[in-house]
Amino acid sequence: MQLAFVLVEPKVPENVGAAARALCTMGFGHLWLVNSDLHTKPEAHWLAHGSDHLLDNARIFPDLAAVRNAVDLMIGTSAKPRHNRHDWHPPAALRQTLANKGDRVATAALVFGREDRGLANEELDACDLLTGFPMAVTYPSLNLAQSVMLYAWELSGLAADATPGPAPADARLGALRQRLERLLPALDAPDGSKLQQWALERLPLLTERDLGFVHTLCGNLERRLAGAADKPTPDNGPA
Known part of the structure; x- marks a missing residue:
């Protein structure tokens, strides 16, 4: 399974660079951005620290619908369960759910929302699964790069860059x-x-x-x- 980390309209280039560094340290190689060019900013490269290749090779999408069409499974991050859905998973449960897919999922996307307001309701509706970190307090919330780092650490054993399996x-x-x-x-x-x-x-x-x-x-x-x-x-x- 190839697992891509998707940043939707990030606001701070330093967060993009720090996210790239987090992914590289955990063995992931696919950084995707939606409607953003912040990966090209000097500030992003300042914080990448040896992960510039992830920024240079970042895949850019015009909107989340284009990401939806490019993957078999799309997972949205949300601070809490939404819309009475029963598919909200903490990271450890998400790891097991992904591991159980075998070669039925060639590419999955883990989607992170904007720093100031996260993912919109319609964007969460477009996701197959939702995930979030249970937190002791509502505020302050996790920084975008911190969230990417925590998920990258939790999911690091999923062979992120494996070639898709033999399933037709x-x-x-x-x-x-x-x-x-x-x-x-x-x-x-x-x-x-x-x-x-x-x-x-x-x-x-x-x-x-x-x-x-x-x-x-x-x-x-x-x-x-x-x-x-x-x-x-x-x-x-x-x-």
């Missing part, structure tokens, strides 16, 4: 999500919208073996729906 592209988590988004409305089940929401929220929590089962299930549903569409409509003729 259509069996990976991102492709499975897209298949379910197509299939679930076609089932025309009672309370279909709630079923779809439930399935898509729990999909990122599944283990590698469970994801393989969902892959097989999707294939069976696709064949069944295609067969039903190919059946000729009975012509009863005139009464």
Whole structure:
């Protein structure tokens, strides 16, 4: 699994440089930025201290939607659970959830919000999972670079730069999500919208073996729906 650390519209170039240094020391090599060029500022390089290559090779995205399209799994950082979702994980639990994915996730993104206001609600809604550090007090909150360092340390054993495994592209988590988004409305089940929401929220929590089962299930549903569409409509003729 390749794990990228994503900074959304950071405000302080020193934080970007310090984040790059934290990632390098923990063995991570993928720093992505959303709508920012702060990695090019001298102040960022002042704090990078031997991690300038991460700044020089940072991948830039125009918005978080572009990041969403580039990864199989997107994890948003949030100070507390949001929107009654049950997928908010402290870092140790997140580590285990990621480790359970095996080769079903080729690329995952861990997304950090702005220093002054974090991630917007709609940005958190776009994430598959949410994570945060339980803190003893609400304020002061963690600095952006501090947060990156803590996550990099906790997740450092996940072979961040490993080559994607042998799972076919259509069996990976991102492709499975897209298949379910197509299939679930076609089932025309009672309370279909709630079923779809439930399935898509729990999909990122599944283990590698469970994801393989969902892959097989999707294939069976696709064949069944295609067969039903190919059946000729009975012509009863005139009464």
